[in-house]
Amino acid sequence: MSGLELRGLQVSYRRRGLPELRAVDGVDLDVAPGEVVGLVGESGCGKSTLARAVCGLERPTAGSITFDGDAVEPLGLRRRPARLARIQMVFQNPNASLNPRRRVGNQIEDARAIHPAGHEHAPSIAALLADVGLDAGVAGRYPHEFSGGQRQRLAIARAMAAGPRLLIGDEPIASLDASLQAQVARLLRDVAVGSGAGLLFISHDLSIVRTIADRVAVMRAGRIVEEGPTEQVWTAPQDAYTRRLIAAIPVADGLGRLPEVDLG
Amino acid sequence: MSEVRLAVRDLRVELGGTTVLDGVDLDVPAGQVTGLAGESGSGKSMTALAVLGLLPRGGRATGSVRLDGRELLGLPERERNAVRGRHVAMVFQDPAGAFHPLLSIGRQVTDHVRHHLRLSRAQAVERAVDALDRAQVPEPREALRKFPHQFSGGQLQRIAIASAIACEPQVLLADEPTTALDVTVQAGVLRLLRSLSDDLGIATVLITHDLAVMSAVADTVTVLRAGRVVEQGPRFDVLTRPQDPYTRSLIESLPHGGRA
Numbered sequence: 001m002s003g004l005e006l007r008g009l010q011v012s013y014r015r016r017g018l019p020e021l022r023a024v025d026g027v028d029l030d031v032a033p034g035e036v037v038g039l040v041g042e043s044g045c046g047k048s049t050l051a052r053a054v055c056g057l058e059r060p061t062a063g064s065i066t067f068d069g070d071a072v073e074p075l076g077l078r079r080r081p082a083r084l085a086r087i088q089m090v091f092q093n094p095n096a097s098l099n100p101r102r103r104v105g106n107q108i109e110d111a112r113a114i115h116p117a118g119h120e121h122a123p124s125i126a127a128l129l130a131d132v133g134l135d136a137g138v139a140g141r142y143p144h145e146f147s148g149g150q151r152q153r154l155a156i157a158r159a160m161a162a163g164p165r166l167l168i169g170d171e172p173i174a175s176l177d178a179s180l181q182a183q184v185a186r187l188l189r190d191v192a193v194g195s196g197a198g199l200l201f202i203s204h205d206l207s208i209v210r211t212i213a214d215r216v217a218v219m220r221a222g223r224i225v226e227e228g229p230t231e232q233v234w235t236a237p238q239d240a241y242t243r244r245l246i247a248a249i250p251v252a253d254g255l256g257r258l259p260e261v262d263l264g
Numbered sequence: 265m266s267e268v269r270l271a272v273r274d275l276r277v278e279l280g281g282t283t284v285l286d287g288v289d290l291d292v293p294a295g296q297v298t299g300l301a302g303e304s305g306s307g308k309s310m311t312a313l314a315v316l317g318l319l320p321r322g323g324r325a326t327g328s329v330r331l332d333g334r335e336l337l338g339l340p341e342r343e344r345n346a347v348r349g350r351h352v353a354m355v356f357q358d359p360a361g362a363f364h365p366l367l368s369i370g371r372q373v374t375d376h377v378r379h380h381l382r383l384s385r386a387q388a389v390e391r392a393v394d395a396l397d398r399a400q401v402p403e404p405r406e407a408l409r410k411f412p413h414q415f416s417g418g419q420l421q422r423i424a425i426a427s428a429i430a431c432e433p434q435v436l437l438a439d440e441p442t443t444a445l446d447v448t449v450q451a452g453v454l455r456l457l458r459s460l461s462d463d464l465g466i467a468t469v470l471i472t473h474d475l476a477v478m479s480a481v482a483d484t485v486t487v488l489r490a491g492r493v494v495e496q497g498p499r500f501d502v503l504t505r506p507q508d509p510y511t512r513s514l515i516e517s518l519p520h521g522g523r524a
Contacts, residue, residue: 178474178475205447252479258455258458
């Protein structure tokens with residue numbers, strides 16, 4: 001089996017004086033190469049913990065994570081095996097994920113160095129920048145010289161420079177203006193799918209996820225409550241929670257309809 | 265047409281030699297939600313801060329900001345303080361940052377009430393309970409004894425709104441009040457804001473970059489770009505028949521061009 005496979009994944013946090021918190025509670029999820037899967041849920045549902053586990057930043061308490069058939073081990077003090085460096089992440093806040101004191105070209109260069117085809121055959125910095133709609137001339141600049149949307153494009157270019165087979169976006173558009181969100185989400189989809197990589201797109205915003213995902217999984221309290229092809233989940237949601245999520249999304253139709261509140 | 269509570273005319277703000285607001289006109293009528301839209305840096309928040317006289321150091325505002333006919337710009341600090349929180353209140357984006365973490369909710373929701381309205385501690389507590397109740401905070405009396413970390417983001421934003429309306433202000437400035445909240449929680453807070461205008465007649469300014477949120481609650485929409493008003497009108501017209509190309513581009517950039 002190629003791509004990402006989660007089986008019965010469980011991640012728990014021990015809390016002093018409190019019962020253990022099961023942040024991810026038995027999740028099965030697949031992301032095939034070239035496929036875009038949207039993982040949707042509200043704060044505290046465990047979606048970021050799941051992303052961190054897939055990258056090896058959290059140790060699962062039960063279940064398995066395999067990528068192209070190999071187990072994903074939690075990140076330790078040793079250098080990560082090359083096969084696992086092919087999972088790359090784009091974080092929510094590019095201000096925190098880019099180094100403010102290094103030129104952006106150098107930061108992308110670091111990621112090119114671990115490209116599986118070797119440094120010489122990795123796509124050039126100019127090509128990577130062009131893919132995200134930036135000019136090659138900006139490579140010599142520092143992160144603070146860019147706008148928020150451009151910085152997130154740089155983070156995407158850097159992730160792609162490593163030649164990933166799986167890209168994870170953990171709320172990659174949440175800190176952007178509404179007018180940029182759909183655009184950057186589409187860009188992320190295009191560069192991932194264009195290179196044949198899978199994309200796990202994590203967001204609380206189903207209205208954006210819907211525009212780029214092939215499949216959607218809805219997560220609540222550590223579990224996946226509904227999963228299916230995007231249009232099916234959007235137009236004929238089976239789970240009551242999914243229906244509530246969709247009803248709460250405001251629509252820019254100018255009609256002044258207040259979104260539904262379900263107190264149940 | 266309801267009575268205009270807050271009238272902003274030709275508002276200009278300079279900050280460190282650059283013009284951040286360039287001739288903004290805005291009418292905020294009682295009982296309505298007046299929407300202020302635009303991208304980061306367009307001057308939405310700066311407009312609210314200029315109304316309250318809370319510009320960053322070195323900022324200078326000219327033009328006119330009238331509250332029920334009374335000019336606010338150029339008021340001495342003492343008189344400004346009597347307006348802020350009493351007649352014009354504000355709610356911010358991040359409810360966790362709006363409260364002091366080490367003081368009880370009760371202390372923070374009654375302090376300004378006692379100061380502005382010269383009420384006793386007991387009277388102020390009753391008023392705070394009423395305001396929390398109005399904002400649909402469950403068990404208001406118990407809530408007063410708790411601390412900010414004991415509440416979720418959505419509950420805390422409701423408490424911030426309760427605190428803002430506790431002195432019965434004429435004008436409420438809400439700056440991205442739901443941007444940090446989950447969509448299901450956002451729906452409740454939007455309904456609350458709408459009801460404050462509908463039921464209490466508060467003149468609300470809703471600042472948000474999210475045109476879908478705007479479409480749900482605002483009566484009129486003003487679109488700002490680089491400190492200038494590019495479009496202004498009734499919600500339905502602005503969202504469905506935008507005249508300005510910039511407004512059009514904002515709407516087209518929404519998922520599915522803003523259509524569901």
